[in-house]
Amino acid sequence: MRLVLNRELIVHTAVEVVEREGPGGLSMRAVGLELGVTAMAMYRHVPSKDALIEGMAEYVMAALEVSEDEPDDWKAGARELVRAFRAVAHEYPRSLALVLESGTSIPVGLRAIERGLALCDRAGVQGSAAVHVVRSLMAFTLGSQLREAGFTRVLRAQDGDPAEKVRALSPARYPHVVALPDELVDNPPDTDFEFGVELFLSSVEEMGGRTG
């Protein structure tokens, strides 16, 4: 049983380890152990841990399925595109968190960019405006992912009922907050995300002047 080590295998194993053990469980030694090899053996194929994580980012983003079909309409196509990213995020949540945590940039593929620009075109938005739209939607999608992964915290008390805590706030200082305790505490990621996407797309629609 001779094991042939290569970059692909190492990266794949690293993703497995992280999905099983979490971001903290990733070490060169741990990946080596999983492969039945010492940590040093991997330096022949991966120059550093940072490079390994970069490889993981590419591996994960390669799973993004960008449709090539003509969409029913540009809005349906746009929804499909952002949901494809969400699907990847839900398939590799801990690896994606690790990539963000390590400061490694997420490589967005050319096919996704091309698709986004094509959909903008269909919506009647061209040129630099289209680039801005695609980037803005990327920022929103990534930001939503951060929120879902718990990178932002609002009103998240660890002890006691959070809604009760909101109700206990000063209505004079925080009138609008106090009026919406359940809405603020309830935090359904999908609903939030879908809402934001629709908000976004309706703006694009107005911009391009086309309904379909």
Place this chain on the structure above:
Amino acid sequence: MRLVLNRELIVHTAVEVVEREGPGGLSMRAVGLELGVTAMAMYRHVPSKDALIEGMAEYVMAALEVSEDEPDDWKAGARELVRAFRAVAHEYPRSLALVLESGTSIPVGLRAIERGLALCDRAGVQGSAAVHVVRSLMAFTLGSQLREAGFTRVLRAQDGDPAEKVRALSPARYPHVVALPDELVDNPPDTDFEFGVELFLSSVEEMGGRTG
């Protein structure tokens, strides 16, 4: 010259160290050295490194200046609010990066939430819709920050002129990408961000049905 150690001082020093040395330069030993104290001495005031980073997140976000004035109109107020967040991000770029990189959640203050909801109210958006709007704008703002800090990478070749590389792509496969080489390579963070904000706000306007 007797030094009185406390949590506030330790957190402040940690922020200083990170802004000077970068996220990688933060270690308990390094912060201790800066204070003329061993790393172990700090464990009396900060239970762990994670807790220290949490403290840094609070320290940084405490710098967010939320206006209490009546805004000229809700749009102007909204622009001011998101720009206040940007100002913080530009004041503590490396600390904010560290907070994101370490997976520590960013504590968004009550005053910012209250302000966001109040502005929604002014725009004619209430209830759970207002909560969704505030959260979406938070996601977008944070995502934009990630993009600016280099957490996402598109068409960012390290060698040669990137615009040339875009032009060298197959026009059959990437027609829209090839048509916009300069727009895609040019990456002005402020312009991108402002564009997205306006896109967002015009949607909110349509939703609430009020111009002012």
Place this chain on the structure above:
DNA sequence: ACCTGAACACCGTTCAAGT
């Protein structure tokens, strides 16, 4: 050519010991 062992310079954290 490919992998290992030992070593180096770091970490966060614990805890008995000092003052």
Place this chain on the structure above:
DNA sequence: ACCTGAACACCGTTCAAGT
């Protein structure tokens, strides 16, 4: 009460040595 020194169990990475 507050801080230190030594120690423990880890890291990433280098490099001479093995096969």
